Amino acid sequence: MRHGNKVNHLGRKYAHRKALLSNLACSLIEHKRIKTTLAKAKELRKYVEPLLTKAKNNTTHNRRTVFGRLRSKFVITELFDEVALKIANRPGGYTRIVRLGRRAGDAAEICLIELVDYNELLLKDKAGDGSAAKKTRRSKRKNVAAPVAAAVTAVAEMVQNKVETVVETVSEVVATVEENITASPDLSMANELMGKKVQYNDLKVVEGIGPAIEGLLHAAGISTWAELAAAPVERIEQILDEAGSRFSTHNPATWSKQAQMAHDGAWAELKAYQDELDGGKEVTE
Numbered sequence: 001m002r003h004g005n006k007v008n009h010l011g012r013k014y015a016h017r018k019a020l021l022s023n024l025a026c027s028l029i030e031h032k033r034i035k036t037t038l039a040k041a042k043e044l045r046k047y048v049e050p051l052l053t054k055a056k057n058n059t060t061h062n063r064r065t066v067f068g069r070l071r072s073k074f075v076i077t078e079l080f081d082e083v084a085l086k087i088a089n090r091p092g093g094y095t096r097i098v099r100l101g102r103r104a105g106d107a108a109e110i111c112l113i114e115l116v117d118y119n120e121l122l123l124k125d126k127a128g129d130g131s132a133a134k135k136t137r138r139s140k141r142k143n144v145a146a147p148v149a150a151a152v153t154a155v156a157e158m159v160q161n162k163v164e165t166v167v168e169t170v171s172e173v174v175a176t177v178e179e180n181i182t183a184s185p186d187l188s189m190a191n192e193l194m195g196k197k198v199q200y201n202d203l204k205v206v207e208g209i210g211p212a213i214e215g216l217l218h219a220a221g222i223s224t225w226a227e228l229a230a231a232p233v234e235r236i237e238q239i240l241d242e243a244g245s246r247f248s249t250h251n252p253a254t255w256s257k258q259a260q261m262a263h264d265g266a267w268a269e270l271k272a273y274q275d276e277l278d279g280g281k282e283v284t285e
Contacts, residue, residue: 008043021047026075028095029083033114038099041113045095052094055084060212074197077211086117124165190267201225206258207274208250208281216243228259251281 010017020040025048027034036044051069054062058080067076087094096119098112117123190198190205198205201224203214220239222228233252240247254277261270276282 008039010039010043022070024048025051026070026072028113028115029070029075029079032118033112035100035110035112037103038097038109038111041097041111044113045097049092049094051079052083052087053092055079056088058084073211083115087115090117120169121165124169190262203228203259205262205270206255207277208252208255213240213247213250216240216247225259225263229256229263231256254282 010020012020021044024034024036024040024044028044028048047069051066054066063076063080066079067073070076070079094115094117096114096116098114100110100112102108103110187198187200203209203217203223203225204211206228209217216239217223217228217236222231222236233256236252236255240250240252254273258270258273261267261273
């Protein structure tokens, strides 16, 4: 019997419940909003919000602590590099639950849980002047025509503002997509050949570079494949030496060549070249 225990076990054993919440948290961080049952959303909010708070302080200890709960390198990178910057000025309450009614079949209550800082429409409304018609309480119905006309005008203006906001948002999204299509190379072949999710200018596609070294290179001003390809080996070795002894074993001799192949979109050549390497180093017989 529960006897006042307020933890909702969701009808699962401890290990199953832990894996469920971890997967839901990864999906929420990756997609910014997910649809699930109300009971799961309430437990997910208690599970994920402390992790979002930890992500605001980007340290190795916090990264390892959060990784122990989420177990996904891609989600950890997304959380600490993008989401943490978005929620930096928010003191808490990072998620919002919106009820959607009951599901057909088992009548389970369904809801939408999302990160509040990624709802662009609500953020634009909040950033506006916020002016609205003043509500008054009238004890007697006098001169009904004038208030009705004013209400119709206010509604028409509100609808027009909403339409303009939606049009602006759609135009921005279309422009962003067109820009990304123009600027970004086709990464479908890279994903197929390399067997992992490759993003544009992701330095981790270079064999020998992990998340820690990628952070060091970003801090030193090397954040794209082209910049890494143009950087002298001596400069990269200096960056690794200044970072500490644990990076001194890495050999960046092949990194520029790999980055140039990624920049040129030569994924087949890059895959074949990496098959000949051993931890990013050329094998000498």
